[in-house]
Amino acid sequence: MKRHHTSLPALNQPRISRFLILAIFSIFAVLIATLYPFNFSLPDSKFSWGELVNSFDNNSFFKDQVNNVLLFLPLGFGLTGFLEKRFKLVSQIFTVILICAALSLTVELLQILLPSRAPTPADIFNNTSGGFLGLIGFYILNSRNFKAILQRIETNEASNSTSKIILFFAGYITLAFLVTIPWQATTTLSGWNSDFPLVIGNEATGDRGWEGYISELNITDKAFDQNQVKQVFSQSNESPNLGTVVASYKFTGKAPYRDQTGKQPDLQWYGESTTQNEKGVLLSPNRWLQTAFPVSHLSKSISNSSQFAISTTITSTKKEQTGPARIISLSQDSFRRNFTLGQQESGLVFRVRTPLTGANASDVKLKVPNVFNDLKPHRIVITYSNSLLTIYVDRVANIHTLNLLDLIPKEKRFFYYGLTFIPLGLCLALLTTLAKRKLNFYRWLLPTGILLPSLILEVTLVQESGKSISPKNLFLGILFTAGTMLILKARAGNNHQR
Structure with a gap:
């Protein structure tokens, strides 16, 4: 009697992750959206470094900035889903940011060779921010994964150490100061082009x-x-x-x-x-x-x-x-x-x-x-x-x-504040979870963590520019920081109730 050997590829071979498919599809979508109709043309003469820098001297309209963020959201989402079980959270964040920034830089450099395209440095920042927001979106929609992260943080040995929590809180405040640096540079004249008549x-x-x-x-x-x-x-x-x-x-x-x-x-x-x-x-x-x-x-x-x-x-x-x-x-x-x-x-x-x-x-x-x-x-x-x-x-x-x-237009102000304070809201969600066991410490850390970043930004801009304090701006920063934190925790809490 002949024995028939049957192979079981469906059981022995891992399936391709749907998140990897989404990431690959997103990369192709980015390339098509940013490089079509692919009418590349090489420069007539040798391309100098000065010409390379000047080729990035183009206007970035607000509509383009929003589109550049939205374009990379699916990529950040797909990459995070693919990396979620392979890397720790910090490594996921670093990898998503690195891949999105590298892809965006590649696209901008290729656009130099496209007569129909105009590369701008702002696109790289907006694309990378879109990828990071896609990462946050992944954990908002996949509350079970975010809840697991919060549980690991809550049971971490650092949660029992007041000194370590204070150290992490100091890092959070340092990050709040760091995000003011791009804002301080928004009104300088360092970007003036020296080739204009x-x-x-x-x-x-x-x-x-x-x-x-x-x-x-x-x-x-x-x-x-x-x-x-x-x-x-x-x-x-x-x-x-x-x-x-x-x-x-x-x-x-x-x-x-x-x-x-x-x-x-x-x-x-x-x-x-x-x-x-x-x-x-x-x-x-x-x-x-x-x-x-x-x-x-x-x-x-x-x-x-x-x-x-x-x-x-x-x-x-x-x-x-x-x-x-x-x-x-x-x-x-x-x-x-x-x-x-x-x-x-x-x-x-x-x-x-x-x-x-x-x-x-x-x-x-x-x-x-x-x-x-x-x-x-x-x-x-x-x-x-x-x-x-x-x-x-x-x-x-x-x-x-x-x-x-x-006089920043309202829609621009909303967009810029979102890019600034949504990442801080994510950090605050992680920090407050770490401090949850220290109830007295938690009670003052939570309101301080919500208020301070917005206050730091507004006071810094007042000192740098001489403008008056804007309660609307303070509220907007608080809204994005607290809103992001509460949404993330609510999603994790809803999953727990189920």
Whole structure:
């Protein structure tokens, strides 16, 4: 009798994890969403390091930021599910963050070779944050796994040691201080591009023309206080001696107009040339002034100091101009700038590039209404330091201020606070579980752990920028921290009740 040997592959071979399938599918989805239509093209010449850095100098709109977070959520979820029984929690977090960051960096580098794509550093952060939020989402939806983690923490020998709990709490507070660092950098000027030209009366692309006169322009790499502003207004068109002047142009006679400091390239006519009168030189959509080369020294000086002052005398010839029509612009085109002074309808508009406002600086801007209703010459002084933007029109008393941190759009503020405080809520859930046996310690640790991170961030921003304390911001931070912690614990508790 012949014996038939039957193999049992279904029993002997492990099944492919559905979470691994989700992770692999998510990677392909990311590649398709970020690299399609795959029209790669190599650069004509050897790619330098400077060109590589400049290729990342692109605007990241809020809608893109949200999409970049959502795109990596499934990947973080799938990776966590696959690693959950293979690694400890800390190793899971590190692995998910590393894989998401590496994939995002690879995509951004490949986008340099795609004419239809624009890589940005913010995408790497948002993608990685999306992967981490996917990890948190996994444990929220899989409460049994999170409950097991909480039980292991609760029964850990460290839960019986007050000194160790205090040490972990100190680490939590240290993390709360660390998350303020990116916020402090949101209003610096360190991201200014040094390859932009200085343009007077238009964009370099010639599609945002302004009609009016300009007679002088002075730029320093230090902000002015009110006494210095008074000195500017008291000296008519003369340039006051107010520290380091990095650019000073007088628009008299014929072009080219030379920088009196000798540090910046000449301003030359683009389009039709024109003559000068008592109001200065006449600018229009058909004729504007532009440096033939980037004003690199100016951009680098202001980038290093993260403050500046601009004084100019301008006269609009039309009460209503839109675009905004560019009066003075340190920019590459309509989507990338360091700063722009413009006219929108009859108002004066100023945009400045920071990590918060983005490469186009369009979301947060200061507008001074009705400046050009009279079509008379106006002396304008603009200063910026520590997120505070101030515009003076004709006199010190006519002052308009804007703190960039106070005017973040609501949807952006909600998004940024979520990225900041949801991870802290996860950490607090773990920490309070560790301290559960120390009831007296637990009673003060819980409210302190909820309140302190939000308070630390708000106080730090007040000290750095001079803005006032915002109860709404405090509440938003508390809401995300406490909400995340309570949701995680509730999910674990619900599973226990079943």
